[in-house]
Amino acid sequence: MRMAIQGIGLCGGFGQGIEALRTALQAGRVEPQEVCIEHQGGPEHFPAYRAVVDQLTEFIPKRALRRIDHFSKMTLLGACLALKDADLLEADRSRTGVVIATGYGALKTTFDFLDSYLDFGYSCSSPTHFSNSVHNAAAAHVSMQFKATAPSLTVTQFEMSVASALLSAQQWLAEGRVDQVLFGAIDEYSEVLHYCRQQFFAEGEQGPVQPLDFTIQSAVVGEGASFLVLTRADQTAAYACIDKVRLGNHQVRPLELVPDERLIIGADGHKECGRWYASLLKDHPVTAYAAVYGSFPAAVGFDLAVAALMLRDRKLYLDSEGDHSSPPVDLSPAEKLSCLKFGPGGDYGLIQLST
Amino acid sequence: MSVKEKLKRVLIEDLNLEDVEPDEITDDMALFGEGLGLDSLDAVELVVIVQKHFGVEIKDMEEGRPALQTISTLAKFIEDRLA
Amino acid sequence: MGRILPIAITGLGCLSGAGMNLRESLENLFLNQRNPRPPQRFSTDHPVSYPVLELRDEFELPLDQQETVYARTSQLALAAALEALHDAGWEAKDLRGKRVGVCLGTTVGCALNCDDFYRAYKEGKNPGMAVIERFLRSNPATVIARQLELDGPTQIVVNACSSGTDAIGIGASWLRAGACDIVIAGGADELARVTYAGFSSLMITDTEPCKPFDVNRKGLNLGEGAGLLVLEHKDVCQNKRVRGYVLGYGSACDAYHLTAPRPDGAGLKQAMNEAFATSGVKAEQISFVNAHGTGTPDNDRVESRVLHEILPGVPFVSTKGYTGHTLGAAGGIEAVFTLACLQRGELPANIGFSDPDPELPTTPVTENTRIEGDLALSESLAFGGNNAVLILAKGEI
Numbered sequence: 001m002r003m004a005i006q007g008i009g010l011c012g013g014f015g016q017g018i019e020a021l022r023t024a025l026q027a028g029r030v031e032p033q034e035v036c037i038e039h040q041g042g043p044e045h046f047p048a049y050r051a052v053v054d055q056l057t058e059f060i061p062k063r064a065l066r067r068i069d070h071f072s073k074m075t076l077l078g079a080c081l082a083l084k085d086a087d088l089l090e091a092d093r094s095r096t097g098v099v100i101a102t103g104y105g106a107l108k109t110t111f112d113f114l115d116s117y118l119d120f121g122y123s124c125s126s127p128t129h130f131s132n133s134v135h136n137a138a139a140a141h142v143s144m145q146f147k148a149t150a151p152s153l154t155v156t157q158f159e160m161s162v163a164s165a166l167l168s169a170q171q172w173l174a175e176g177r178v179d180q181v182l183f184g185a186i187d188e189y190s191e192v193l194h195y196c197r198q199q200f201f202a203e204g205e206q207g208p209v210q211p212l213d214f215t216i217q218s219a220v221v222g223e224g225a226s227f228l229v230l231t232r233a234d235q236t237a238a239y240a241c242i243d244k245v246r247l248g249n250h251q252v253r254p255l256e257l258v259p260d261e262r263l264i265i266g267a268d269g270h271k272e273c274g275r276w277y278a279s280l281l282k283d284h285p286v287t288a289y290a291a292v293y294g295s296f297p298a299a300v301g302f303d304l305a306v307a308a309l310m311l312r313d314r315k316l317y318l319d320s321e322g323d324h325s326s327p328p329v330d331l332s333p334a335e336k337l338s339c340l341k342f343g344p345g346g347d348y349g350l351i352q353l354s355t
Numbered sequence: 356m357s358v359k360e361k362l363k364r365v366l367i368e369d370l371n372l373e374d375v376e377p378d379e380i381t382d383d384m385a386l387f388g389e390g391l392g393l394d395s396l397d398a399v400e401l402v403v404i405v406q407k408h409f410g411v412e413i414k415d416m417e418e419g420r421p422a423l424q425t426i427s428t429l430a431k432f433i434e435d436r437l438a
Numbered sequence: 439m440g441r442i443l444p445i446a447i448t449g450l451g452c453l454s455g456a457g458m459n460l461r462e463s464l465e466n467l468f469l470n471q472r473n474p475r476p477p478q479r480f481s482t483d484h485p486v487s488y489p490v491l492e493l494r495d496e497f498e499l500p501l502d503q504q505e506t507v508y509a510r511t512s513q514l515a516l517a518a519a520l521e522a523l524h525d526a527g528w529e530a531k532d533l534r535g536k537r538v539g540v541c542l543g544t545t546v547g548c549a550l551n552c553d554d555f556y557r558a559y560k561e562g563k564n565p566g567m568a569v570i571e572r573f574l575r576s577n578p579a580t581v582i583a584r585q586l587e588l589d590g591p592t593q594i595v596v597n598a599c600s601s602g603t604d605a606i607g608i609g610a611s612w613l614r615a616g617a618c619d620i621v622i623a624g625g626a627d628e629l630a631r632v633t634y635a636g637f638s639s640l641m642i643t644d645t646e647p648c649k650p651f652d653v654n655r656k657g658l659n660l661g662e663g664a665g666l667l668v669l670e671h672k673d674v675c676q677n678k679r680v681r682g683y684v685l686g687y688g689s690a691c692d693a694y695h696l697t698a699p700r701p702d703g704a705g706l707k708q709a710m711n712e713a714f715a716t717s718g719v720k721a722e723q724i725s726f727v728n729a730h731g732t733g734t735p736d737n738d739r740v741e742s743r744v745l746h747e748i749l750p751g752v753p754f755v756s757t758k759g760y761t762g763h764t765l766g767a768a769g770g771i772e773a774v775f776t777l778a779c780l781q782r783g784e785l786p787a788n789i790g791f792s793d794p795d796p797e798l799p800t801t802p803v804t805e806n807t808r809i810e811g812d813l814a815l816s817e818s819l820a821f822g823g824n825n826a827v828l829i830l831a832k833g834e835i
């Protein structure tokens with residue numbers, strides 16, 4: 001069953017809101033921020049695409065945010081902006097489902113909870129940190145904030161999180177369990193994540209990200225939240241429609257792409273995942289936007305937002321590898337776009353969109 | 356600093372009540388519901404706060420409930436245990 | 439919403455503190471035996487110990503270096519998957535060429551809470567990546583798909599304690615939509631120091647064996663395990679032995695509080711009503727309910743009131759006295775028990791219950807109880823206000 005995208009809400013390294021994304025796409029590349037960690041041996045500087053969430057207080061009073069961590073703040077901001085974009089901020093949400101996709105969950109709070117007992121003993125384990133570290137806490141905050149009493153679902157499947165969660169959101173709409181889905185993809189940067197990436201990739205973490213060079217490690221860590229308001233496609237789409245969601249494993253049964261299928265690939269400078277794109281893609285027209293929001297599992301949600309925006313604008317915004325001296329190429333109304341993401345083991349998620 | 360003053364300060368800090376001044380929390384203001392507006396999750400966090408900052412254990416909510424009414428009742432509970 | 443197509447259940451597999459497989463679990467359930475004890479696999483400096491239900495024995499998987507390859511949650515999931523597929527008569531080689539999805543619930547299985555690693559990191563000891571690599575390899579749905587070389591969607595549902603129930607409802611919807619031919623669905627969770635510390639900090643763990651629905655209930659006992667079902671589209675499993683069906687599924691969010699259930703149970707009622715609507719089943723047709731029944735004061739109060747209102751007089755049982763609260767696995771294990779009890783025509787006693795609570799309008803079954811009928815309901819409540827309900831049927835319909 002087709003789904004229609006009615007609103008988009010975003011926060012990421014490029015800024016807050018759909019306009020910030022459009023501006024970033026026109027430029028093709030966003031400079032990551034410089035993050036500094038103090039170590040005993042001196043400070044360490046490295047690039048990261050971090051999300052700012054200061055617009056959230058326009059929607060939610062500060063007091064209501066006192067127990068809400070950065071992961072849930074990004075989630076809430078994405079949700080607020082998407083509802084605003086769809087003009088649903090004041091609507092009845094008893095038939096609005098909430099679906100959240102995340103690769104790692106609330107990393108910072110996960111470690112904050114461990115800190116509470118490692119620092120002060122098990123009797124001082126913090127129940128607030130514990131309950132916010134549970135993966136569905138962000139979805140719960142969204143449901144509570146918007147009085148969304150329909151089903152709520154949080155999915156975590158590393159790189160496949162977004163495609164997998166979308167498959168289930170689609171069934172809710174198809175079976176009439178909900179009339180709208182507030183669909184969000186979120187991941188969070190943390191110092192521990194940086195440490196792990198440093199161990200795995202060493203200098204490869206310094207960027208600049210070159211997503212279409214599948215032979216080198218060039219990923220730069222990112223974070224953010226990308227939200228879509230989805231309905232059944234019997235309503236006219238404000239952006240575009242999601243025609244099909246498919247997941248599988250390329251190693252078990254090779255994925256067959258339509259020749260000439262225009263693709264936004266989730267290649268983000270990870271060599272291990274890059275080899276799958278290298279083996280599959282032939283003459284397909286391909287773009288990749290990791291130089292706009294960085295590398296994290298749920299970034300597929302941003303690829304989806306980019307696809308939806310391009311289909312609405314009927315313009316192909318070039319990626320960081322493209323020639324930005326000339327204006328964006330026009331897309332015909334019949335144009336289709338697919339988002340393709342590979343995990344390191346050959347598992348793939350393919351999401352096909354059209355107007 | 357008295358137990359009451361310290362309680363107010365750590366309450367604001369550890370429960371992230373950044374819009375509240377210590378003076379605004381009166382000794383006999385209800386901590387939960389109407390009053391300071393705390394809830395059941397804050398209640399268990401308060402148990403940790405009392406353990407962490409005063410070294411006083413609240414074993415379970417049967418013991419905790421009467422103590423966790425106001426700053427006065429909680430301060431008295433702590434002082435009795437420390438005595 | 440309207441009726442949905444029933445989805446066949448062709449295989450069951452489970453392991454938990456109640457037993458190492460379904461047969462052994464049922465033996466212990468109907469002998470009313472349970473084995474809570476202090477955790478054996480980790481320790482903490484809590485002033486008191488909270489009993490838990492760990493697996494009674496070691497278990498073996500057809501894997502090399504089982505201990506180091508995958509995290510325990512994934513090992514549990516794989517063990518239950520192999521049992522369920524065997525029960526369904528599927529050999530791994532016969533699954534090739536089919537679209538086989540895996541939809542599982544967990545909590546610990548997808549949380550990066552490697553506390554030994556993190557302690558070393560905090561102390562500036564530059565810990566190695568072995569434990570992180572294992573975490574990245576151990577998504578339980580991917581592990582099953584990888585070990586069995588499956589091609590199809592994979593999904594880990596992390597709806598806290600309703601994850602397993604939701605995963606079964608969602609897996610069934612994939613089959614109705616034609617996204618796959620077979621789905622392995624349920625839940626898995628290992629007992630971990632992190633959840634032990636977390637639930638203790640919320641002051642909802644009992645220092646004694648748990649007492650679901652009893653007046654003296656003080657909280658839950660944590661457990662571990664996995665419970666998985668093989669689900670198939672009716673068109674795929676023609677001429678096969680069918681154990682039963684997923685007839686209905688409902689899910690709703692309280693949108694009330696992060697950790698406390700909504701006192702009026704509105705979300706649970708809504709989930710139940712959706713399960714009734716999707717199955718076309720009426721409340722009076724339900725033979726019994728496998729309740730969430732964690733043994734916490736709040737959960738059991740809400741649940742008892744809702745059961746009294748929606749399903750008055752229908753026998754119900756919490757099996758958490760036998761298994762402990764297995765979190766993301768609970769909905770999977772309890773769905774397996776629900777169908778197995780329907781087939782057996784008997785419910786085990788709600789172990790731990792002896793004295794009714796005057797505040798609660800209903801009481802669970804206090805002894806092994808014969809039941810009639812083909813339909814039962816299994817329900818889960820969770821952190822974040824999630825409620826999920828399945829209606830299962832035995833045999834041919």
